[in-house]
Amino acid sequence: MEDRLSxxxxxxxxxxxxLIPILQKVQEEIGYLPAEAMQEIxxxxxxxQSRVYAVATFYAQFYFTRRGxxxxxxxxxxxxxxxxxxxxxxxxxxxxxxxxGETSEDYEHSLETVAxxxxxxxxxxxxxxxxxxxxxxxxxxxxxxxxxxxxxKED
Amino acid sequence: MIQITSPPQMAxxxxxxxxxxxxxxxxxxxxxxxxxxAGGSLDVYDEFKRLIEEKGISVDVELxxxxxxxxxxxxxxxxxxxxxxxxLVRVEPKETFYTKVKVADVEEIVTATIDKDTVVERLLxxxxxxxxxxxxxxxxxxxxxQRIVLGKCGVINPEDIREYFxxxxxxxxxxxxxxxxxxxxxxxxxxxGLRGRGGAGFPAGRKWQSCLQATGSxxxxxxxxxxxxxxxxxxxxxxxxxxxxxxxxxxIAGYSVGASYGYIYVRAEYPLAVKRLHKAIAQARQxxxxxxxxxxxxxxxxxxxxxxxGAFVCGESTALTLSIEGKRGMPRVAPRPRTTEIGLWDKxxxxxxxxxxxxxxxxxxxxxxxxxxxxTETSSGTAVFALTGNITNSGLIEVPMGTTFREIIFNLGxxxxxxxxxxxxxxxxxxxxxxxxxxxxLPIDFDSLDEAGAIMGSGGMVIMDERTCMVDVARYFLDFxxxxxxxxxxxxxxxxxxxxxxxxxxxxxxxxxEDLDLLYELSHAVHAASICGLGQTAANPVLTTLxxxxxxxxxxxxxxxxxxxxxxxxxxxxxxxxxxxxxxxxAKHCPVSAITGEKKQVHVIDQSLCxxxxxxxxxxxxxxxxVDCVSPRIKAAVxxxxxTT
Numbered sequence: 001m002e003d004r005l006s007x008x009x010x011x012x013x014x015x016x017x018x019l020i021p022i023l024q025k026v027q028e029e030i031g032y033l034p035a036e037a038m039q040e041i042x043x044x045x046x047x048x049q050s051r052v053y054a055v056a057t058f059y060a061q062f063y064f065t066r067r068g069x070x071x072x073x074x075x076x077x078x079x080x081x082x083x084x085x086x087x088x089x090x091x092x093x094x095x096x097x098x099x100x101g102e103t104s105e106d107y108e109h110s111l112e113t114v115a116x117x118x119x120x121x122x123x124x125x126x127x128x129x130x131x132x133x134x135x136x137x138x139x140x141x142x143x144x145x146x147x148x149x150x151x152x153k154e155d
Numbered sequence: 156m157i158q159i160t161s162p163p164q165m166a167x168x169x170x171x172x173x174x175x176x177x178x179x180x181x182x183x184x185x186x187x188x189x190x191x192x193a194g195g196s197l198d199v200y201d202e203f204k205r206l207i208e209e210k211g212i213s214v215d216v217e218l219x220x221x222x223x224x225x226x227x228x229x230x231x232x233x234x235x236x237x238x239x240x241x242x243l244v245r246v247e248p249k250e251t252f253y254t255k256v257k258v259a260d261v262e263e264i265v266t267a268t269i270d271k272d273t274v275v276e277r278l279l280x281x282x283x284x285x286x287x288x289x290x291x292x293x294x295x296x297x298x299x300x301q302r303i304v305l306g307k308c309g310v311i312n313p314e315d316i317r318e319y320f321x322x323x324x325x326x327x328x329x330x331x332x333x334x335x336x337x338x339x340x341x342x343x344x345x346x347x348g349l350r351g352r353g354g355a356g357f358p359a360g361r362k363w364q365s366c367l368q369a370t371g372s373x374x375x376x377x378x379x380x381x382x383x384x385x386x387x388x389x390x391x392x393x394x395x396x397x398x399x400x401x402x403x404x405x406x407i408a409g410y411s412v413g414a415s416y417g418y419i420y421v422r423a424e425y426p427l428a429v430k431r432l433h434k435a436i437a438q439a440r441q442x443x444x445x446x447x448x449x450x451x452x453x454x455x456x457x458x459x460x461x462x463x464x465g466a467f468v469c470g471e472s473t474a475l476t477l478s479i480e481g482k483r484g485m486p487r488v489a490p491r492p493r494t495t496e497i498g499l500w501d502k503x504x505x506x507x508x509x510x511x512x513x514x515x516x517x518x519x520x521x522x523x524x525x526x527x528x529x530x531t532e533t534s535s536g537t538a539v540f541a542l543t544g545n546i547t548n549s550g551l552i553e554v555p556m557g558t559t560f561r562e563i564i565f566n567l568g569x570x571x572x573x574x575x576x577x578x579x580x581x582x583x584x585x586x587x588x589x590x591x592x593x594x595x596x597l598p599i600d601f602d603s604l605d606e607a608g609a610i611m612g613s614g615g616m617v618i619m620d621e622r623t624c625m626v627d628v629a630r631y632f633l634d635f636x637x638x639x640x641x642x643x644x645x646x647x648x649x650x651x652x653x654x655x656x657x658x659x660x661x662x663x664x665x666x667x668x669e670d671l672d673l674l675y676e677l678s679h680a681v682h683a684a685s686i687c688g689l690g691q692t693a694a695n696p697v698l699t700t701l702x703x704x705x706x707x708x709x710x711x712x713x714x715x716x717x718x719x720x721x722x723x724x725x726x727x728x729x730x731x732x733x734x735x736x737x738x739x740x741x742a743k744h745c746p747v748s749a750i751t752g753e754k755k756q757v758h759v760i761d762q763s764l765c766x767x768x769x770x771x772x773x774x775x776x777x778x779x780x781x782v783d784c785v786s787p788r789i790k791a792a793v794x795x796x797x798x799t800t
Contacts, residue, residue: 019481020464058483058641060465061423078386078581078617079543081631090768094746115467115635117424118388119190120543120615121238121550130426132193138773 004029005037009044016045023056032063060115068103068110070148072096072128077116079123088124088136089113095145108152156441157317160451165320165329172321179228179247181268185256186243186309188234188395189388189427195258196242202261203229212269227269230318233396233431235309236551237296240280245309250290253278283569296548296567301529303537304513305553308396313431316438319399325444327516331407332452337367340411344515346523348535353379353470353508354583354612355688356534356601362505366412366495369503376409376417376456377499377506379475383422383467384584385635387615389539390509392551394421394428397513398435402458404512406445407519408505409456417458418499420475423465432460467585467639468689472498472506474641485641486687508613510539530556534600544581544617547572561595564618575620579704583612585632585639586692588699589625608699610692624721625704626711630658632696640689647690650681654697662722664788666712674701716787723767727789730771732757734781741771741782762789 008029012022022045026037033056042049056062074080074089093099096109103110119125122134128144157168176182185191185200212226235243240254244264251274253264260278267273279287280294288294302308311318319325331340345360366374378401382390394401405417421429436458439445447455466484469475473491474484476499491497498504514536518526527535534556540563543549547569554563560580564570571577579589582599588609590597597603601611619628633655642648654677657670678694678701685691701708710716717725730741730750735757742750742758749765752758760771772782 017481020478021462024462024464055481055483058466058485059463062464076385078584078615078631079549081385081628082544082617082619082623087769090766091746114424115383115465115639116385116387117189118382118391118422119193119238120386120388120541120617122190122193123543123549125193132189134190134193138770 001030001034001036002040005040009040012044014044014046016047019045019047019052019055020059023052023059023062027062032066034064065103066107068107070108070129070151071110071112072126072144073112073114073117074100075115075117075119075123075125075127076113077118077120077123077125079120080116080125083124085124088126088141091138091141092126095141109148156438157320158441159325159329159443162329162333162450162452165325165450168320169323169326172317175317176228176321180226182228182230182247183264183268184230184232184245184247184309184312186233186235186241186245187231188238188241188309188392189425190234190238191241191243192427194241194255196256198258199242199244199256199261200229200231202258203265206262206265210265210269230312231314232310233308233313234392234551235291236305236392236553237294237548238551239549243309245291249274250292252280252288252291252294254280295569296550296552299558299562299567300553301537301555302553303517303529304393304400304510304539305396305551306517307400308392311397313396313398314434316399316435316442319397323520324399324516325403327519328403328406328410328444329450331410331519332450332454337411337413340407340519341367343519343523344411347518347526348523348530348533349511349514349518349526350534350601351507352510352514352539352613354586354610356611359507359511362495362507363408363412365493366414366503366505369496371496371501371503373416373502374412374414375499375502375504376405376412376414377476377479377504378405378417378419378509378512379470379472379506380419380421380425380428380509381463381470381475382425382509382613383470383639384586384613384615386543386581386617387541387584387613389541389551389614391422391425391428393509393513393539394425395431398428398431399439400513400516401509402432402435402439402445404515405458406449406456407515408507408512410454412503412505414505415455415457417456418461418479419458420461420463420469420479422463429460429462436460466641467635468641468687471687471689474687475506476500476504483641485643486689488644488686510614531598531600533602538599538611538614540582540614540616542568542616542618545571545575545620545623546618556600557598559596559598560590563599563616564595568618571618571620575622577618578621578623579619579625579628581609581617581619581628581696582615583610583692583695584615585635586610586688586695587612587615588695589619589628589703590699591703593703608695608702610695622719622721624662624717624719625700625707626658626661626717627719627721629696629700630655630662633658633693636689636693640693644684644686644690646681646684647686647693650677650685651690651693653677654681654694658697661708661711662717663724664711664715664722666708668712670712671701671705671708714787718786720784720786722786725788726767726784726786727762728760728765728767728769728771729783729785729789730758730760731781731783734779736779736781738776738779740774740776744770744774746770 478484
């Protein structure tokens, strides 16, 4: 982890203005922002750790715990809300056995909402591992859950 | 790559690029906006490429400038706006417009177009009367649109700068650099009446003028692409479909205020827009249209993309600049100097919305009077809306300012689907409001919406029918605001939270009669005392729903009834004894096993177990429709009555 961090952070020495791009880069590489990464970012940029945490906790994009292998995001934009996003969330919570915002114990799944992915014409929308599913109904959801089971079997 | 070394050269380049496009006898443009990509348009594109190559047809995957005339060209296009009918394919020069194209349809399209010179009837858009529209212009959704900012979206390949050149791109910048002084450029923008498209509608010319006069150096140009309103995707589509128009507009702004550096702030949720912008910036640099010595004139201007990290409040100008500086995006407290005087890194900054910049090249080319003639007296030009929700044709539209809601919803939008009735239109996102049927004939512009209690906002327009609960909508927006409040001022941090709790109580059937007055009082306090636009407008969804849909609040509070049958605590699902045929499908799908009944016997829902998920209603075969949703709630059956049987 240490080597990897210093490799990721090496171009940013002393670059305090680049704090948000740095946090994004580290999260992209590691998947979340573990405590040791936060310390290392503070050291590299010369910013106090309190400031690194202040910024990172302000933005919804950053995670401080490990995410699941599959990340399901239920869009809760207005169009999706009007078209029944709440019921979709209920179904995901029930099927995956985790509440919104949680990660399953085996790190298979994370479940969260996203404010709007801008695909409102396809509402209701679900984003699973970067793939956008539009006009989601119960049969599309069944397919998503079946796909999850498939990947589990393959392992 | 084409190098532009002097402004007059631009006209020649345009002709060359147009000629290169004309070499293609036919051209297939596959929509690759986020919506169509989700529908599989990239596979459709690959299939076009594969099939055409297989058939041995000479093909241009990108523009060629020499050699034989080719038989076909294939390209990807930006968003056409009609995402619901995607994936879309446009065939030029006849502008044939195919909808819902699947990989399996590609062969038929290629054969019809190239071998037979006909069209594939079944893939054309079907009008409500059953007839088919061949081109985009014939489709009712597009018929009365006037596309300026969206004009090139879907028509040019956003990943090839030469197609932008062919569509008169960079002619405006060439004219500016060759013929106009800074003041003249600002004068044109001012006279055009262009108002900022981010929502507030501040005159763009006055903003630029104030930045030009500000002392301090360097100056910055910032493009606000932090499109955070849920239910809005106008800026995303422009960035994906015509990124160079935004870049050219920013470059012109840079010239006119004396800035040589700019940022484009893009939402984290828009990866495709970021990718297209990176490509566009790289190509513009290679063509000497960004960087040092632009078009050989000695003018320098360069751009950087900043990816937001997920904070709605960063759409506010001072929060956005702080975010670029690597800080928490918390709006600065008023009174404060304008961003044009003290902005990014405390320097004079012009900050405009994506669409505001994208209008600029056209305004410069066609003149202030051309733009001023479109729209209304106080709001010139067009308005771009993301038309979504319970509407037949959802997608992106661009209409002259002053168009009425009725025209947009019932003509372009095709009305409300499933035989439902219109209830409300929501504009302006969490800062906007819900307007009722009585205001459908309101001509839409910045000022009329403000008077009605909503705001123009950046352009989200969500249509709601009788199945939408207005109390729940107010609750939904407050839930959003509570999460997104930056928390530095008390009225917003605590006031919105209190509003939300009152609304949650009402939705849960725990509303009290004094809650209505409490909502008014809290709303006015939050509006009056919050320091930034987010807090000041946070109560708008509550105030407009109270103003126009008060009877729904009263039904929730006094009758414990949700007329739209949305609020779970106030509804029950029941199976009709007359219509149930005992097929057992509902019982099979019920996630909590609340439904019992013998095969071919009427089934019953145990109300004490039911979680109101509605799966039974969804799964009950259409020919039976035996599940009803009722409000107020039916009490759970008491055990004694069950024992008597």
